Amino acid sequence: xxxxxxxxxxxxxxxxxxxxxxxxxxxxxxxxxxxxxxxxxxxxxxxxxxxxxxxxxxxxxxxxxxxxxxxxxxxxxxxxxxxxxxxxxxxx
Amino acid sequence: xxxxxxxxxxxxxxxxxxxxxxxxxxxxxxxxxxxxxxxxxxxxxxxxxxxxxxxxxxxxxxxxxxxxxxxxxxxxxxxxxxxxx
Numbered sequence: 763x764x765x766x767x768x769x770x771x772x773x774x775x776x777x778x779x780x781x782x783x784x785x786x787x788x789x790x791x792x793x794x795x796x797x798x799x800x801x802x803x804x805x806x807x808x809x810x811x812x813x814x815x816x817x818x819x820x821x822x823x824x825x826x827x828x829x830x831x832x833x834x835x836x837x838x839x840x841x842x843x844x845x846x847x848x849x850x851x852x853x854x
Numbered sequence: 855x856x857x858x859x860x861x862x863x864x865x866x867x868x869x870x871x872x873x874x875x876x877x878x879x880x881x882x883x884x885x886x887x888x889x890x891x892x893x894x895x896x897x898x899x900x901x902x903x904x905x906x907x908x909x910x911x912x913x914x915x916x917x918x919x920x921x922x923x924x925x926x927x928x929x930x931x932x933x934x935x936x937x938x939x
Contacts, residue, residue, distance in 0.1 A: 798888040802907060806884045809910055813877040820869025827856045 780804065880906070 763771075782788060784801035858866070883906050890896055901909075 795888040798903070799885055802884050805907060805910055806880070809880055810877060813873040813880075816873040817870045820866045820873065822866070823869065824858060824863045824866025826858050826862070828858060829856070 780800060780803055782790075783792065783797060784803075786792070786797070857863075883900050883903075887897065887900060887903070
């Protein structure tokens with residue numbers, strides 16, 4: 763079985779479990795608070811993932827160290843490349 | 855000095871704090887509140903439950919609009935004038 767099929771199988775199990783609890787497909791008559799927590803779960807997971815991504819981006823922005831020499835070197839290389847391309851006729 | 859600039863650190867940390875606050879508020883709203891009696895004082899700090907679905911929906915629409923507008927502006931700037939025959 764390929765990885766894709768494994769993933770699809772797992773995801774459809776989760777979706778089936780969620781639908782079962784949210785829409786009471788088997789008439790299990792679960793307590794109301796549990797149903798109220800279950801049905802927004804896909805959206806909640808999406809929002810949590812968004813928050814996690816935002817926090818990761820923010821953390822890496824805060825901890826990424828400046829590299830002065832590498833920046834200067836890069837600017838030099840950009841200048842050289844521009845000169846080189848201008849000589850070969852590419853308009854910038 | 856090899857650490858990130860003060861502005862970078864401030865922006866980064868405020869992003870982290872903002873996303874933590876958002877996650878906490880949303881988690882309490884979706885997961886904790888259904889188990890709390892409806893006359894508890896905690897409910898005053900939270901909007902009605904329908905908004906826990908509507909507000910992320912609106913945020914997603916706004917995000918898509920911003921991405922679309924950004925793409926449109928970039929493509930407009932890079933349009934090539936048509937050749938005149």
